[in-house]
Amino acid sequence: MGPRILRSIAVLRAAFTPGEYDIVHAQDCISANAVDRCVRTIHHLDQFTTPELAACHEKAIVRPFAHLCVSAAVAREVHEGWGLSPTVIPNGVDxxxxxxxxxxxxxxxxxxxxxxxxxxxxxxxxxxxxxxxxxxxxxxxxxxxxxxxxxxxxxxxxxxxxxxxxxxxxxxxxxxxxxxxxxxxxxxxxxxxxxxxxxxxxxxxxxxxxxxxxxxxxxxxxxxxxxxxxxxxxxxxxxxxxxxxxxxxxxxxxxxxxxxxxxxxxxxxxxxxxxxxxx
The missing domain is CATH 3.40.50.2000 (Glycogen Phosphorylase B;)
Incomplete structure (x- = not known):
């Protein structure tokens, strides 16, 4: 599972040109790892035992310069675990x-x-x-x-x-x-x-x-x-x-x-x- 995720990150990173954008917003840990410095929506927190995946998950939380969550409950988890204070913006629905x-x-x-x-x-x-x-x-x-x-x-x-x-x-x-x-x-x-x-x-x-x-x-x-x-x-x-x-x-x-x-x-x-x- 780890190598597959790492390949996905590498492919996305190779195709991305961050200098062309004022703000880059990542919705998941794969894109957050690929684009590096970004805004990150943390939808939920996972627990991985594979070292590569655990490292990717951690980096996708600590490396972004701004954070969002779609619920206050997850925002509390992020605050308790990392001392961050995400802004809460709930999802929409059609x-x-x-x-x-x-x-x-x-x-x-x-x-x-x-x-x-x-x-x-x-x-x-x-x-x-x-x-x-x-x-x-x-x-x-x-x-x-x-x-x-x-x-x-x-x-x-x-x-x-x-x-x-x-x-x-x-x-x-x-x-x-x-x-x-x-x-x-x-x-x-x-x-x-x-x-x-x-x-x-x-x-x-x-x-x-x-x-x-x-x-x-x-x-x-x-x-x-x-x-x-x-x-x-x-x-x-x-x-x-x-x-x-x-x-x-x-x-x-x-x-x-x-x-x-x-x-x-x-x-x-x-x-x-x-x-x-x-x-």
Whole structure:
């Protein structure tokens, strides 16, 4: 995994001309390492055991001259770990794109998870929660990352066989297909172990779909009472069942309003104001 990431950094660095820009803004640790001095949005913090990746992660935090986070919870983590004080600018969401989507009926009554199969997404715990449910299909959308999760994927497949369940794994989903897939779900599952904001879950709220997330401080901050929470496979299963069997119109309305309040225009304007303070 380390050499693959290092190659990606080298390719990006070779193609980049930093002198042509007043401000360079990196959204991830790979681009932050490639462009060196920059503004960095730290979406969430990872923990790596591979020396090369740990060094890349560290450099992508300490080397940038200005820092942003998309939630106060992650900003606190950065402050506690490195003594930095990032400015918080939440993400936006294209709420209308999901609010007006025609629900897909391709998979019957289904639980949808977006983001692929990987440790940070809590994929195995979601699988275990799904094993406790009946009458629903688990659908997973999303492609691969630069990180090598083949061992985790093999463990996930072994667990599925042990549980006797057969989720539908779609892989990457076209941009125009995703809103209908989200809107057609009976419930959206978001059991991530680490998140910076939870954009995929916010898109589900925009579509009026009930959402179940892991009970993390950052997700409590962003979503409040608009979603249901779980902490382990058993409580996630209970929350998923409750969301499907007892949908709450008031929670759905609050979720739609929350998503609509997070516009990309507002996020862009706040970024522009932030850049002006640097210039």
């Amino acid at each position: 709420a209308a794109r999901f609010a007006t989507a025609v629900p897909s009926g391709a998979h019957g009554r289904y639980i949808l998870a977006v983001g692929g199969i990987e440790p940070r997404k809590g994929s195995i715990e979601l699988l275990e929660a799904y094993g406790k449910l009946t009458g629903l299909t688990l659908v997973i959308a999303g492609g691969e990352t630069l990180f090598d999760y083949r061992d985790y994927r093999a463990e996930w497949e072994t667990k599925a066989a042990e549980l006797g369940v057969k989720p539908i794994v779609l892989g990457p989903v076209d941009h125009d297909v995703l809103p209908g897939l989200v809107a057609g779900a009976a419930v959206f599952a978001f059991p991530s172990t680490k998140e910076g904001f939870g954009l995929a879950a916010m898109e589900a709220l925009a579509a009026g779909v009930p959402v179940v997330t892991r009970d993390l401080p950052v997700l409590r901050e962003v979503f409040g009472d608009t979603v249901l929470y779980g902490t382990d496979p058993s409580s996630l299963a209970v929350a998923l069942r409750d969301a499907v069997d007892h949908p709450s119109p008031s929670r759905a309305a609050a979720g739609r309003a929350l998503a609509a309040a997070h516009t990309w225009r507002a996020a862009a304007e706040r970024h522009a104001d932030f850049y002006r303070t640097l210039l």
